[in-house]
Amino acid sequence: DVKVTQSSRYLVKRTGEKVFLECVQDMDHENMFWYRQDPGLGLRLIYFSYDVKMKEKGDIPEGYSVSREKKERFSLILESASTNQTSMYLCASGSRYEQYFGPGTRLTVT
Amino acid sequence: GQNIDQPTEMTATEGAIVQINCTYQTSGFNGLFWYQQHAGEAPTFLSYNVLDGLEEKGRFSSFLSRSKGYSYLLLKELQMKDSASYLCAVRDLRGGGATNKLIFGTGTLLAVQP
Numbered sequence: 001d002v003k004v005t006q007s008s009r010y011l012v013k014r015t016g017e018k019v020f021l022e023c024v025q026d027m028d029h030e031n032m033f034w035y036r037q038d039p040g041l042g043l044r045l046i047y048f049s050y051d052v053k054m055k056e057k058g059d060i061p062e063g064y065s066v067s068r069e070k071k072e073r074f075s076l077i078l079e080s081a082s083t084n085q086t087s088m089y090l091c092a093s094g095s096r097y098e099q100y101f102g103p104g105t106r107l108t109v110t
Numbered sequence: 111g112q113n114i115d116q117p118t119e120m121t122a123t124e125g126a127i128v129q130i131n132c133t134y135q136t137s138g139f140n141g142l143f144w145y146q147q148h149a150g151e152a153p154t155f156l157s158y159n160v161l162d163g164l165e166e167k168g169r170f171s172s173f174l175s176r177s178k179g180y181s182y183l184l185l186k187e188l189q190m191k192d193s194a195s196y197l198c199a200v201r202d203l204r205g206g207g208a209t210n211k212l213i214f215g216t217g218t219l220l221a222v223q224p
Contacts, residue, residue, distance in 0.1 A: 035214075042217060103152050
């Protein structure tokens, strides 16, 4: 069975804190993605990676960074969390013909 | 530029058929995906079309016309559990590379009524 897991379902952080969101997939996919989803705005791509140690900016990379040291793991980092980063964060991994999402992390920054 | 349009909301009756349309404009089209998303949950993969025509998978079918920039998702024998958002996403190879970058529409919220 396809499996993408994320480290937390719910997270509450304070403004200015450093936040790590981790994603692990067991499908040996080369491509992994981080999205955020906000009401009325849909899914927006933050960063993606097409190989270990390779990364590319998506549509809204500002305020975020990523790390991919191993094929199965893709981390999203908020260096200094701000209230406008309160959102649902979704990790995905995929091949050419499919893309599967993790359960999501609902992050609240207070 | 890129643009994906879907109706915001639709309502249908249990047991009926509903068609959810998606139109897109993109410079590097290379495939269209449909996802189902229940409230508070992650999207789940439904279908993938890259060639023109109809792909059938049980109660769900997806159609693509590349020349018209148009797709639809057809749901038959509607059940209450089909109430969800349905997301259309286009794979865009703009910028080259072999990545699987998807551009998502904002989704269609389908309400199935008894």
